Amino acid sequence: MSSRVRKTPLFKKSLHDVIRGIRACKDPEAVDTYIRDAISECRQEVQLQDMDIKSMAILKLSYLQMLGYDMSWASFNVLEVMSSQKFQQKRIGYLAAMQSFGADTDVLMLTTNMLKKDLASPNHLDVAIAIGAIANIVSPSLARDLAEDLLKMMNHSRPYVRKKAVLVMYKIFLQYPQALRASFPRLREKLQDPEISVKSATVNVVCELAKKHPKNYLALAPQLYDILTTSSNNWMLIKIIKLFASLVPCDKRLKGKLLPPITNLIQTTTAMSLLYECVNCIVSSGMLAKEDDELATMCVSKLRIFFEETDQNLKFVGLLAYNKIVLTHPLLVAQNADVVMDCMDDPDLSIRERAVELVVYLVNTDTLFEVVKRLMLQLIPQSRDQILPETYRIEVVRRILDMCSKNTYENVTNFEWYVAVLVDLVKITEGIKVLGPEIGAELQNVAVRVRSVRDYAVSASVRLLNDRGLIRKSPGVLKYAAWVVGEYSSYIEDCPSVLASLLALEPQGQPSEVEAVYIQALPKVYSMYAGSDVIPWTSSRTEEISLLTESIVSYLEKFSSSMDIEVQERSVEFLELFRLIVLAIKERPDDDSDLSPPLLISQAMRQMFSQWELNPVSAIAQQRIPIPDGLDLDEEFNNPIYYSESEDEEEVLLRQQILKQQEINASKSVNSAQPNIVTRRKGKKGSKKAAVVLTPDESLDSEEEAEMEKRRAERRRRQAEDPYYILESDKVASKTRRRKAQSSSDEESSSDDDPIKDEELDIDSIPIMKLEITSIATPADSKKKKKKRVQPASVEIVKEETYGDGEEVAQMAHTEVRRTRTTGKTNNLLRVNAKGLEELDLNTPDDEDEAGRLEVERFRAEIQAARKKAEEAAAAEDQNKSPIVVKKKKKTAKVVTKVKKSSKKKKAIIADEEEEQEEEEIVTVKPKKAKSKKIKPTESESKPENVEESDAKDVEKVGTEEEKVDVLVAEPITELVTEGQSTEE
Template sequence: MSGPSLMDSLFQRTLEDLIKGLRQQLIGEQAFISKALEDIRKEIKSTDLSTKSTALLKLSYLSSLHFHDMAFASFHALEVLSSPRFSHKKIAYHAISLSFHDSTPVLLLITNHLRKDLTSTNEFEVSLSLQCLSRIANVDLARDLTQEIFTLLSSNKLYVRKRAVAVVLRVFEKYPDSVRVCFKRLVENLENYDPQILSAVVGVFCELACKDPRSYLPLAPEFYKILVDSKNNWVLIKVLKIFAKLAPLEPRLAKRVVEPVCDHMRRTGAKSLLFECVRTVVTSLSEYDSAVRLAVGKVREFLVDEDPNLKYLGLQALAIVAPKHLWAVSENKEVVIKSLSDADPNIKIESLHLVMAMVSEHNVAEICRVLVNYALKADPEFCNEILNSILSTCSRNLYEIIVDFDWYVSLLGEMSRIPHCQKGEEIENQLIDIGLRVKEVRPELVRVARDLLIDPALLGNPFLHRVLSAAAWSSGEYVEFSRNPLELMEALLQPRTSLLPPSIRAIYIQSAFKVLVFCLHTYLMQRESTTSSACPDNLPSGVSASVSYESFDGLSVEDGGDAAVTHGLTSTSASMTDESIVNLLNLVEIALGPLLGSHDVEVQGRARNVLGFVDMTKLDLLNPSAQEEKGLERKEVEASKTIELMHDAFSEELGPVSLTAQGKVPLPDGLMLKENLGDLEMICGDIQLPSSNSFSFGTPSNEQKVGVSFSNLQIKEDFEQSNESTSLLAEHRKRHGLYYLPSGKSEIISNDYPPANDHTSQGNVNDNSDDLAKLTEESLFPKKKPNHAKPRPVVVKLDEVDEKPIAMKKPEAKDDSLSGAVRDILLGSEDVIPTSSRSNLSDKPSSKRRGKEKQDTDPHVESKENLVDDGNPNSRRRKHRSHGKERRHKSPRKKNAEEREDNGQKEKEKSTHRHGRHKSRQRADELLNVSPQTPVIPDFLL
C-alpha cells in the first residue's frame, strides 16, 4: 500500500486536534479512537518524516493513556530517529522508551543510533539517548555502549555527566563486567563539588549498597566526607541510607558516624532529613543509648505535630524502635492510644501496631478490653484490623502471653458478636486449637460455645458461620463438661440452622449425635445406679442410696472427671428421666426427619446415621416388655451395649497433630513406588469388577431369607464370594507384587489391607508415639509471678516446626556477578581494566597492557592507601597528584626499562589470554563464597 498523498499530509490532524476530538466525544469515544488509529497506521507509512513523526507522537499518546499496542510502529520509530532534526529525535526516543523491550525484534538496529547520539556535540541529543538507554538497555546494548558511557562519565558538560552517572546503574545491572571499566571513574565523581553530579553519584551507590552493602565498605571514607561536609539535604538522606546498611557490618564505622548523625538531628530544620537521621539511629545505631534518646525526643516532636503526615512518620519511627526499645513506646503511649481515634486510617493502623507492641502477659487483658471497645465504634475495615491484631498477638508462640485461658475464650466469643466482625475463620481455628491444647479451659469453652449456638444474630451472618462450626464441634466433642446437655441438643437442632451452609450443618448433626449418645449413656448409668441403690448390701456404710450428680460439678479432668465418666457419674446437674429421653428422641426425629431428602450427600448421610441409631435403640431402651408382648425376638446386641460402644468411641480424646507427623512415619522396607504411581492405571486397567449380581439388592428367591436382616445377608454373600476374590487377589499379587507390602508370614493371603506398621511389641508403639508428639509441659511463668488466682494452665506443644508451620525454604542464590566485580575493583584483582586515558577501550592490545601500568592504577592499592583519611580532606587529592607527578617526571633510562618490562609482560599474557576471563570469574566466586569477614577498612576508623 502506498503512503498518504501530499493532500492528506497537509490536512493531517495534530496531537492537539486528537486531544480536542477526544474531549468532545461524550459518547462513542472508542469509535473515535479506532478511527484515529486507522489514520495513524496510514500516516506512519509516509515517506515524509514530519508526517511520520506526528503520527508517532499521536500513537505514543494513545499508548500512554489508553494502553493501545504500538509494537507495529517499532521500525518506523527507528526511521524517525534517523532524522537530523532534534524535534523528530525527541519524539522517536520517547516512543522507543515506551514501546521497546528485550524481545523487540528491531532492538539491535538501535545500537548505532545510540552510539552516534552519545558521541554528538549537542548535549541535548546526548541526554535524550542516555535517557532512552536507561529504559531499554539490555545485555547487548550495555556491552556495546560501555565505552561511550565511560567517556561521558568524565564529560566537561555537567548536564551530560549527570545523565551518564544515572544510566550507569542500569548498565551495571545488565552487564556486570562493565564495572571493571566504569567503576573507578564513578568513584572519582564522588569528589565532584557540583551538587547535581554528587546527588546522582550518591543515588547510584545508594541503590547498589541496598543489594550488597558489604562490597562497598571500602568506600566508607568517601561517604563519611560527604556526610560531614555536604549541605544538600537530598544527598545527606541518600548517604544516611548507605550508612544504615554499612554500620551493622562494621562496629568501628558505627562508632564513627553516630556523632555526625546526631549533629544533623540537632541542627537541621528539614523534617525529611530529620526523619532519615532518626530512622538511621533506631535501625542501625540502636546500641548507642544517647543517640536513641535523642532520636526518641525528635520523634515526640513528630507525634504532637498537627500535620498528619508528620504524625504518621513519628508513629512509623516508633514502630521501628519498638522491638529493641519498648520504653520509647511506653513513654508516648497516651499519644499512641489517642491516635486510634484519628481520622486518617493510616495513622490509626500505625498506632494499632504500636499498641500491640506494648502487649505482655501482665496487661493483655486491659489492652484487649480497650481495643474491643474501639472496635465496637470503628468502621468495618478498622474494626477487623483491630480484631486481626488481637488474634495474631494473643496466639503468638502458642499463646505465650495468655495466662487466663478462660478469659481469652470468653474474649473470642465476645469478638464474634461485634457487628462488623469478619474474622470467623481465625476465631474458629483458635477455639478448636485451644480446646485441643488446654484441657483446663474445656468447661468454659463449652459454655461459650453454647452461648454462641443460641445467639440468633450469628446464624444470619455468613462471616461468622465458621465460628458456629467451631462452637458446634466443641459442644459435641466436650459435651461431658456441659451443665445441661439437653439445652445443647435443642441449640444444635433448632429450626434456624437451615440458614447455615450444608458443610456446617453436617457438623451440627454430627455434634448432635455425640450429645445424644452422651445423654443416653448418662440415662443408662443413672438407671443402673438407681437399680443398685435398692440393694443396701452393695453400698458402703454411711453412703446414701440416692446419688446427687451436682456434687461432681467441680471435678477436674485430670482426677474426678475421668472417674466420674468411668462410673457413670458426670459433671452435669441435669437428671435424665424417661420423659426427658423420650422428648429428646422425638426432637431428633422431628428435626432430622426432613433432612433425609436433602440434596447434600453429607447432610443426608449423617442424618440417616443418627435416625438409624435412634430407631435401633428407642424401643428396646425405653420399654423392653413391649417387645415381649408383641412377640418380637430380642436383638442379639442390646441397645445398652450399642450405646456403650458408641460412647467409648466418642470418648477417645483428640489432640493436636504435628505438621511433621506424616514425615516421621517410616517407609516399609522394600517398598518401591514410581513417582505419582504413573503406571498404576496401566497395571490396574485389566482388573474386572465383580458382576452386578454380587451387589443385587432385590428380593431373595428363597423364602427362608425373608426374616434375615440386610447385614446378615451381606455377610453371607461376602462368604460366598470369598473364595473367588481370594483367587483373583492371589493372581493379581503374583503379577504385580511390586505394589504389595511384604507380609513376612506364610503364603496365606488375606483380603484385608495390610497394617501400616507391623510392630512386634507394645513398647515400640509407645516409644514411637513419644517421638511423634513430644509434649512440652513448661508453664510460661514470668520471673515475677503475676497476681492471678490460679497458675497458667498447661498448653500442649509438639515440636518446634508446629510453631513455624511452613518449612523455611532456603533463599535462592542471586546473581552476584555485579558484587563480585565491585569487590575485584575495591579489594584488588589482576583483571581490572586500567582507567587511564586510552584511545579505544575495546581494543584488545590495550586490554593486555597490565604490567607496570596496573601498579599505578591498582584499586587494591587505592583501597589501602588512597582511601586513608588522616583528618585532612586534601590528603587524598595530594596523593593522587603525587602519583601523577611520579608518572610524568620519569627519567628516559627508567622509562626504557619499564617499556622492556611491559613488553615481557605482554609476551607472558599472550599464553594465558584465553583463560583470563575464566580466572577473573573464578576469583570473584571465591570472594563471594568465603565466610563473611570484615573487608579492608581504612585507617580513619581506627
C-alpha cells in the first residue's frame, strides 16, 4: 500500500509541473539534479502500457531535449506514441521524432510503413503531421520509399495538404534527385492550381530548384510569366522575379519579354522589397547592358529612395544594388556619391563596409584627396568605447591602396601626399602585421617608379627605420623601408643614424626575409657614407670609419651561422668584403698625407651597387627571353653510379669495374662518334650482375630499357624532392624536347640503316597546348575601353622594362593586380547539400531509357527493311499476274510479340488496331499449298484463271500477314525487341 501511494504522484507529473520545478531551483547544480531525476522518472513512465502516461513522458523528454539533454534512448518509445490512434498523442510522437530523429537513428527504417499508413489516412490532419515529420527526418531510403505516396498527396482534395505535399517534395528531391523526373509534370500542374497558397508553394519550390540547375525549368517560363502579369501577391512576385533572374542567363530571349512587366512594377509598386528585387533582377541577370542608359537611370533614381528611409536594411540593400550597377554605369552612380559618403559615417558597421566597397569606383582626380581623408578617419575610433574590428580596418586600408594605385596612379597628382598617407597608415594600423608588407610594397613601388619623389620616399623610409616600435608592432614594413634606403642611399642626409638603425637588428629577432634585406642594405649605405669625396680622410676620419667597419664585421659574424640560406649567404659574402676593407684601412699611412678614401670603398663598392639604375621589370618579361641554343636540361653532366642493395664482395667488385670502365671511356679520344655505354645485364645466375660494355652497334633490349627508364624516374623524383634543384617549366621542357628530337632526327636521317626511317609520324599523338589569350588586350582595345589621364609634366612614372617589343606587354602588365589576397568563402547557413540536383538534367533521359529507345529504333529499321524487300519481290512477281480486286472489311488484328530483355524476362507487346475501316486491296491469288507463313511467293507458281473459295481464304490469310507487318511498323514500340523472336496471334 505504501508503494502505491509513492507511485501515484510520480506518474501524474505533467510538463507544466516539470517546468515549474525547474524554475523553482535556485542554482545550476539544483537544476541539473532536478532534470536528471525527471529523466529517470520518464525512463520508468515510457515502459508502462498506458498510452497517456507514455505520451506525457515523451512530451517532457522533448522539452528537456531542447535544453540539451539526450533522448535518443527513447527512439522506440517515440515510435510507439507516433502509432497511437489519438491525434493528440500522435502529434506528440511526431513532434518528438522531428526533434530527436536523425540519419543514424536505428528505428528510422521502421517508420516507413507507419508513414505510408498515415499518408493514406482519411483524416487530413494525420496526413498533415506525417508530411511535416517527413520534411525533418527524411533520409535517402525514406525519400525513395515515400516519393510515390507524396506525389499522390499533391492532388489531395484539401489545399492545406496539397500545399504541404508540394513543399515537402523539395526535401525529397534533395535526398533522392531521381524523384524530380517523375514529379516534374505534377509540379508543373500545381502552377495552375486554383488555390493561391498551393501556387505560391510551388513557385517557392521551383525557385529553389532553379538555383541548382536553371536550364531544367525554362519550359515553365510561360506559366511563370502568366503569374507575373496577373498576380497581385507581392511575396509570390518576389519569388517569380528571383526565378526569372536565374533563367534569363540561360535564354537571352527572355529579356525582351520580361523588361516591360518588370519596368512597370518598378514604376508603380510601393513595396520596397518588390522594388529591390525588380532592380536586382535587371542587374544580376545581365539584362542591364552598357547601352541601356535609360533603364540604368531609372534604377539608380529609384534606389536613391532607399537612402531617404529610416530603415537601415533599405540602406544596406541599396548599397548592394549600387555595387552591381557601378560596374556598367559608374557615372550614374557617381552622381549619387553624396548618399554613399554619408553612409560611410553610419553607425552600422555593415553599411559602412558596403559603402567602402562602393567608394572605390567613384573616385577621380578631384575627389581622391577627400575620399582618402574620409576613409582614414574610419580607422580611428570616434570614442573610447568604440572598438573597430580588425577585418574592417584591413579592408579600409586595402581600399585606399587600390584607389591610389589604380591604373598606375592615374588619379594621384601629388606623390608626396601619397607617401605621407602611406606613412600615416603605418602609424594608424600598428599591431596589424598583415598590412605592413602591403603598405611597404606600395612605398617601394612609388620610390622606384616616380624619380621626383625618391628623396621624400627615402626620408620617410629613414623615419620608419628609426622608429624602434615598428620592429615589434609592424616588422613587415621595415623590409621595404630598408630596401628603399639601401637602393637610393645617395638621398640619405644622416647616414650614421641609418647605419645605427640597421646595426640594431638582433639575430633571429625578426623574419629571415627582413634580416636578409637589412644585410643587403648595410654595405650600400656604408659605401655611400665612407666613400664620400666631400669629407677628407683625416686621421680622425680614418679612426671613425675603422671603428664602424669593425662593428659591421662583428654584426655580420652573428648572422654568418644563420639557419636561413639567404641570410647566411649574404652575411658571409659581405663579411669577407668588410674584412678586406679593415685591412685596407690599416695599411693607410698614419699621417694626413693621403686625404682620399681607399679605392676599395670609393670605387669598387660604388661600382658594385650604383653603376646601373634599377628600374621596374614587367612580371612577364622572363617568359619572353628565348632559350639559348644548345641548352639541354635533360642531359646529365656525368654518368650516374648505381649501387645495388646488397653489399657483398661481388657487388663491390662490380662497382669497381664500372668505375674503371668510366675512367677508360673518359680517356678515349673526343673525336669518337659515340661513347661506350656502361650498363649492367642480368647474368646467368639470375641474381648476379656483371658489367658489360656495349659498343655503338649494339642495342639495348627491352629489359635494359625498362631499367634505364626506372633510373630516369628515380632521378626525376630526387630532383622534385630536392628544394635546391630548379625544376624546368613546361615551356622550357617542351622546347628542350623538341630541340633534342630535332637533333636526333638529323642524326637518324644521315644513317642509311635506320630501322624506323620509313615509319610515318603520328600527328594525333602530339599534345595540343591550350593558349590563354583572353587576358591580353591589344593597345587599340585598351584605348577604346578607357582613356588614360595625362599626368602633369612635372611627374614622370617609370615604365616597366621587358624583353623585345614590350608595348603590348607593358600595357598588360600595368593592368595586372599587384597584390594577391585570400578571401574567405561563406558557407550556407542551412548547409543544404543539393549536389544531386545540380547534376540532374531533366532534358537528358536515363541510360536505360536511352538504350531501350535505340534498341527499339534498330528493331523498327529491321522490320521496315524486311517489309520493303517483300514488297519489291511481290512487285516483281505481279508484273506477270493480273491482280484481282477484293473488297473486304479489315478486322481488329492483335499481334503479341514475345521479347526478351537482357536474357532475364519476357514481355509482350500488344498492338491493337482500334478502328475498323473498309478499303479496297489488291491481292494476289495463291494456290492452297502456299498457306505457309512466308509472304514471298515463288516464281514457278502458276496463276489459276478462276478463284475458288479456298483460294479466297488464302487471300484473306495473306492480307492478315501483311496487316501484322503494318501494325508493327505503325504502332509505337516501347519495349526492347530482340532478334529471332517469332510473332503469334
